[in-house]
Amino acid sequence: MSESTDTNGQRPDAAADRPQGREVAIELRGINKSFGPVRANKNIDLKVEKGTVHGIVGENGAGKSTLMSILYGFYTADSGEIFVNGQKVTITDSKHALELGIGMVHQHFMLVEPFTILENIILGAEDSAILETSIARARAELKRLAEDYSLTVDPDAVVGDVSVGQQQRVEILKALYRGADILILDEPTGVLTPAEADHLFRILEQLREQGKTIILITHKLREIMAITDNVSVMRQGEIVSTVRTADTSPDKLAEAMVGRHVLLRVEKDKANPGDIRLEVNNLTVKDDLGVPRVKDVSLTVRAGEIVGIAGVAGNGQSELLEAISGMREPVLGEIKISGNPVTFHGDDGAARLRRAGLAHVPEDRQRLGLVTAFEEWENSILGYQDDDRYGKGLQLDIKAAREEAVRRIEKFDIRPTNPRLKTANFSGGNQQKIVLAREMDRDLEVLIVGQPTRGVDIGAIEFIHNQIIAMRDEGKAILLVSVELDEIRSLSDRILVMFDGHIIAEVAEGEADERTLGLYMAGVNEPAAAE
Amino acid sequence: MSARQPLPHWVTAFLMPALNVALAFVIGGLVVLAIGENPLEAVSVLIYGAFGYGEGWGYTLHFATNFMFTGLAVALVFHMGMFNIGVEGQAYVAGLAIMVALAFDQTHWTVVFVTSIITAGVLGAMWALIPAYLQAKRGSHIVITTIMFNFIASSLMSYMLGQVITRPGANAETETIDPVGRLPLLRDIPGLEFFGFSPVNVSIFLAIAAGFFVYWLLWHTKFGYKIRALGHNPNAVRYAGVSAVTVIIITMMISGALAGLVAVNEAVGVQKRLVVGYVNGAGFVGIAVAFMGRSHPIGVALSALLFGALYQGGQELAFEMPSVSRDMVVVIQALVILFTGAMSELFRPALERVFSARSPGAETAKAASESGSG
Structure with missing residues (x-):
């Protein structure tokens, strides 16, 4: 043009x-x-x-x-x-x-976490074999940069210990230190x-x-x-x-x-909540290192409502989703699907929850939700591969699975339309649609959705949001976790804010402005008092 | 992010292994040249020895049978994203199966064949079970444990052969199977007399069947789906609610059973008794066979044939050209293993340049998705 x-x-x-x-x-x-x-x-x-x-x-x-x-x-x-x-x-x-x-700050930081900020900054730009001289020079330079650009960081803090915002500042400083x-x-x-x-x-x-x-x-x-x-x-x-x-x-x-007009706002009717479908009581979950990430969380989701969990990434949302979906055994607490408590043992918990009527769109589709080396139709049965409709007994009914994949490709407008294509060859938005199609296109009671539109095009976002609303209107209970505040606000009927493993606030739709939610997300318990 | 095009399937499946073998032969040829022999003559002796006459063919196929079993055993576990280095030990311990065959009715070879298949399979599976359990439940690295189990197998079998199941009056070997109970050699089959005095026997059909079985298992069963999913993305397996512990243990046991079938071919079929060290490295060759065969049963069959030919042709070479010693033959075999196994990706960058310059058709969306992740 x-x-x-x-x-x-x-x-x-x-x-x-x-x-x-x-x-x-x-x-x-x-x-x-x-x-x-x-x-x-x-x-x-x-x-x-x-x-x-x-x-x-x-x-x-x-x-x-x-x-x-x-x-x-x-x-x-x-x-x-x-x-x-x-x-x-x-x-x-x-x-x-x-x-x-020309300096670049990547989306995914390229930092050595156990190193200090100073060590990270000189990494690859050491100007002598003796570390001390480089460090001393870098320290002086860092001081100057901090003054010029109000880029204040503690040079001796270990990168793994500082906040994500600080880590990003380190990336910017790295580029500036190299003369960008x-x-x-x-x-x-x-x-x-x-x-x-x-x-x-x-x-x-x-x-x-x-x-x-x-x-x-x-x-x-x-x-x-x-x-x-x-x-x-x-x-x-x-x-x-x-x-x-x-x-x-x-x-x-x-x-x-x-290239066409898009609706940036989601249009939905008022929710019409029914019975409790998902009940979580006093859940405490530890991560792989044994650190408690979810602390005494209780929540309920009713049929026909969308409950959104807002929060900055890394405040326990991932572990909460993993526990509710059966992937991670909680230390304490109880999860009920439609009133039936879920048992935890072994490493196939996710299969038991699926049988109980829970579907899970994971936060990270490439790490969890897909085997990207598989063909599209193979991912279309992931998690449900033992269902009888994909063959009784040992043998996999490839024909049935592929026919179903073709149907979903049409229904969810997945492109390209070839179920034999490797999943890695689909764009992010279409990969997400493969996961959504698999999880939504079935009988379910509870749908839990993590970051439904991460890395997804605006055009596809509209589609995905409308699908989630449609599920709600069909009477499904939906738990939505997203770090996109706009998404939480436009989809949720109730919003819970998660901070440091706790749910620190609950607000009804339309009752919280962005600023208030932002303060909750930063861990301020009483936004009014903080004014 | 890679700016390169994925290579066409036929290039990775056929051209790259062929180039690797060719390079191994060129360097092997230089070695032969260095000791003052004519490399072309050496190659022709090797090829004639492996394929030039019936008996040579027979030996080639006999070695290939062993390599097919071990190659499939390694390939199956590769699909799960793990290494079964313990095929050698699993095959060795499975040799104890011959004791069952000896103890049973030896009146017809089919009885011996079936009982030894079952017992060798079970023994191989049991020997693989312990490292598999330790990996699945305790996270002990399966490469380390299977290597250690090779040593344990070796010592155990020396003890068994030397002290426990020794034929009276013999040194470290068992009784021999009665002539009526021995597996038929291919030359006993009317029309296949061509194979002469080579030891290739009915176990080769078992090897072919094993290839079909592995293919069916991996790509046509729900369990094979789980094996491949675990190999590509263990996190997705947890998400799918598939028990990785179960998949690892069962897959390793199937792999051990395949390894154990070497005992049917080599101990029951050829030696007709159990001797010390009868596996003779076939388990380790299986790693190279699986690598070169891209872990696909057809590829494994073809590379098992190549290694079979190298073993047989190499023996012929050492015999025909005395200045090319046995050790030299081992060097050439090692070069093939080095280039097809350890360095199998050697030509990939160059080939990718060639093929991206020619701009092939497929993989349209790939580049688009790679180019736009931000």
């Missing part, structure tokens, strides 16, 4: 707050990258102005990560040119990218509390004021609106629009991303 060239402040009102003809930190011209027949990037033209925050949004598979990987030297473009500060460059690897002043002028942040707020995200944005503003250039990849349109100066939208490998953030709106961006 022609808008993509409209990046350089040609409009008169933009000149008011920004000098005309800003320097360009990064310019990409005609970048193409194909993986076999898939054109991940098509004729990408992009200018990122110096000293700005430039957002890049797009669905999964739109080519954002490929483009950034080209910029960071992971991939080499098939054709096209890259200019850094006006100089034409060929970026060969990430070391070279760093030399050019251009920072690429890939989905930086996925793991942060709202307060931590705000703090991150303040840091980014400070960096921008000091003349650093920031490229922010995200799928959260709110963040784009809050922090970026310019935003580029990618769809199917192309940049379909680049605009000043002030001139656009979340609805317009969503439409550009998906």
Whole structure:
């Protein structure tokens, strides 16, 4: 689209707050990258102005990560040119990218947890064989960086002990320590509390004021609106629009991303709760290391209602889901499905809960919910492989399983439509649909759902949310765990907030604003008192 | 993230193993050249020895039968994501099955065949059970325990053969099976006289049946589904409510039973008695066979045949070219194991470059999903 060239402040009102003809930190011209027949990037033209925050949004598979990987030297473009500060460059690897002043903060942190912050920062950038000299120099440099950008961290704290927000600051410091002028942040707020995200944005503003250039990849349109100066939208490998953030709106961006109008809000009727279907009493669960992660949690979910559990990742939600789904034996407490207590013994508890009428969409589909090396139809029976309809006795009725998979592919609009294709070859959203189809398309009493839309496209999110609402309206009891506060708020009929293993608050639909919930999520018990 | 295309199936299944074998032969040829012999002549002696005449074929198939059993035993456990290094010991202990055959009615070979299949299978399975239990229940690493069980098997069998089940007047061997109870050799079958005096016997049909069984088990049963799921993603198995403990124990026992069938071919079929060290490394060769055969029964059968040919041809080579000593033959065999087993991925990067440059058709969505995870 022609808008993509409209990046350089040609409009008169933009000149008011920004000098005309800003320097360009990064310019990409005609970048193409194909993986076999898939054109991940098509004729990408992009200018990122110096000293700005430039957002890049797009669905999964739109080519954002490929483009950034080209910029960071992971991939080499098939054709096209890259200019850094006006100089034409060929970026060969990430070391070279760093030399050019390009630093990257990955979605998944690349830190050595038992090391201190200081040790992590110098890792790979030690300038002498004797550690002490490197450390001393790094300590001084770190002090300066902390002052310049209000990036305060305790250099001697062990990375494994500090909060996720702090770990992210360490990643940013790592890049700055290596002399980065251009920072690429890939989905930086996925793991942060709202307060931590705000703090991150303040840091980014400070960096921008000091003349650093920031490229922010995200799928959260709110963040784009809050922090970026310019935003580029990618769809199917192309940049379909680049605009000043002030001139656009979340609805317009969503439409550009998906290529059609999408409903950002979920529409649902009032819940009509029935009998108690899931009852959890005084549940205490320890993780693999024996650390209690769920502490004396009690909750109920009734037929025909969605109970949402909000909370920052790592506050016991995962262990709670694992215990309720039978994957992890609780230390104390009781779980009842439709009034019948569940017994715990052995390592096949999940099968017993399935027989009791519980279906489980796990938080992490690739780690738990799928065998990605399997063909699609094989994943369509995972957890239910012993059912008689997939063959009585030893033999697996492959034909029956495949026919069912084909039916679900149609019903849940899973693409590609070939059940013989390896699951790893499906996109994240379609993998999630494979799991949802398997868990929802059956007789069940209780559905527990973890992070239903993590890494899923906006278009698919709408579909998934509507499916969950439809299940509720059919009278199923649904327990929803998500770190996306928006998702919890728009789907849940009741919201429980989990912090440090406890449920510290319960609020009815519409009774809590985002700020109050955010405070609960940060462990503030009485938000009113904290004002 | 990998920028590369997955290779076409035929490349990983056939071209890569073929290139590995070729490279092993080239380097083996250099070794032969270094001792002043003609490598081409050595190769032709080796190939003639393995396939050039009926008896050579017979020996090749006889060795291949052992390697088929051990290769399948290793391959099955590979699918579960684990290593059964203990095939050697499981096969050795299973040799005690011959005592049952000896104790029973030896009036017809079918009786001996069936009783020894059952007892050898059970003994092999029992020997695999202990490491399997320790792995499944106690988390003791199965590689370590199965290696230790090989040593225990070796000592146990030396003791049994030396002290307990020794034929009176003999040194460390058992009684011999009566002539009427011996398994028929292939040359006894009308029309197959071609195999001459080679020891290949009816156990080869058992090996072929075992291949079909493993294929059926892995890809056509619910249990095989669980084995493969556990191999690819143990977390998903827990999520699915499948007991990993049960799967590990049963799969290891089936593997041990397959290993035990070596006793039917080698001890009952060929030696007709139990002797010290009769397995003679077949269990370890099975690891290379499974690797090279990509853990697929057809691949295992083909690579068992290759290793059978190497063993038989190698013996011929040592006999025909005295300057190529037995040790030299072992070196060449080791090179094949090295390149097809340990270094089987050697050519992958180069082949991936070749094939991604040619841009093949499949795997469309893969690159898209890889490219867009952020």
